[in-house]
Amino acid sequence: MNKFNVRIRLVILLMLTAELLSGCTGSSLIPSSAASGTATTDFFAMNTYMTITVNGTDAKAAADAAVKTVNDLEQSLSRNIAASEISEVNGKAGVSPVVVSKETYGLIKSAAEYSALTEGVFDISIAPVMDIWGFNDGNYRVPSQSEIDAALAKVDYRKITLNDADSSVYLPEAGMEIDLGGIAKGYASDVVQKVIKSYDVSSAMISLGGNVAVFGQKADGSHFKIAISDPQNPDQYIGILEATDVSVITSGGYERFFTEGGVTYIHIMDPATGSPVKSDLLSVTIVTPDGTEGDALSTALFVMGRDKAVEYGKTHTDFSFVLVTKTGELVVSNALKDTFTPTDSSAEVTYAD
């Protein structure tokens, strides 16, 4: 009788304890990062280093799908992959139109539209010029003027023939080439966001070679803090933007350039001269919900230079910008006044309409 009683007591106590413990385990025994479900992945694609962080229940699956999406896009959009749709279009320049996938056609078309919108300042047919300066294969060199003239003769986005009916693209002259390098990563960030959002996730932070896209909130409910790299000190930043549901895309001459005979040659080409652009800007950052637009416009506004860029911003209001000039001035869209904080509180900041 006594023995039996003791047994029951122990069993009940164990059950009680287990119940109490399970109350604990459900809420707080697990480290918070595991409870929220975070997946971070980094990889090389599109000739850049990419990092993707996803938070939420299906974080891992979403991040894996994002990587696959980028790799698939590269396979159809890279002009350095022989079997890509872009290589096929370029290979048939002066020969025949090439039918491409609806997605690739859509991107080429919007790239051509940004070329028109910026009056050729951003030109997706600039590839022959990029090549003679060695920016495609890394064999940097200063070409002769006759080489530049010959390459420039192949550059004109207006000659590209687009056919909506069969989604075909035709480059009418031999030697013409399109290169989506100035827009593909922004586009990829848009597509990747859609893919990630199709999973049960709460937020994501995407960097495709420094082209940033974020959505949702951080675990503590605050916005993401997006630093904008300092073009003069790459390990520093000019300021921090607190935002979400945006792409933040920066172009500048400070990362890819080479020096020869004491002269610095940057990788952004001026379609008017066929040479590296001589901008009064060090970098342009575009803040917009549309990463494709951000990528194209960051290059375009850099080529335009400070005053024309500000002017362009006045007439096209669907994006915001942060410009860094060679004199150290920051030109910031009014719309970013409350969300962008310069690192140097004494920096010369001009707010633009």
Next chain:
Amino acid sequence: MFSERKSRKDQQNSLPAPRTEAAAAPRRGSTGYVPGFRFRLGDLLILVLILAASGMLYYGISVSAAAGVKDTARLEAVLTVSGEEVWRADISDGAAAQSYQVTGIEGHLTVRAEAGRACISYSDCPDQICVRTGWITAAGQSAVCLPNRCVLTIEAAAGNAGTETTAAYDIVSR
């Protein structure tokens, strides 16, 4: 680790329970929600002891987890080539300076690590973006050599899931 603990708890729950029902069912004149069981001082004592023990266990775990996140002095520099880790160095306060040479996809590079910072100090790649990146100092920051597929990152050392960053920002637009 957590799944182990959970499975043990499940065992506690599931194994004794059927015996309780079988044994207690025939008892008569019982009160309370378990037949024949009356709470005594001794039971209370045991319950308090078990709770205290589990409380201490929980406290220990939560304290160690918090320490991993907050202790910014525990940093490591990690070098990967094509995604594979090839070198790891302690860069906590007081750590000795060291360097490491690695062969990447296209050439050679040298990384340096010392207390609080690390950098790619030399690379024979054409673009030199990695070298110009300079010193990285906070968990989550990285220096990347694209032609060599090399990434030097700073991680908060073991015990931290790696999602915490001690930098003033979450991500860099460049």
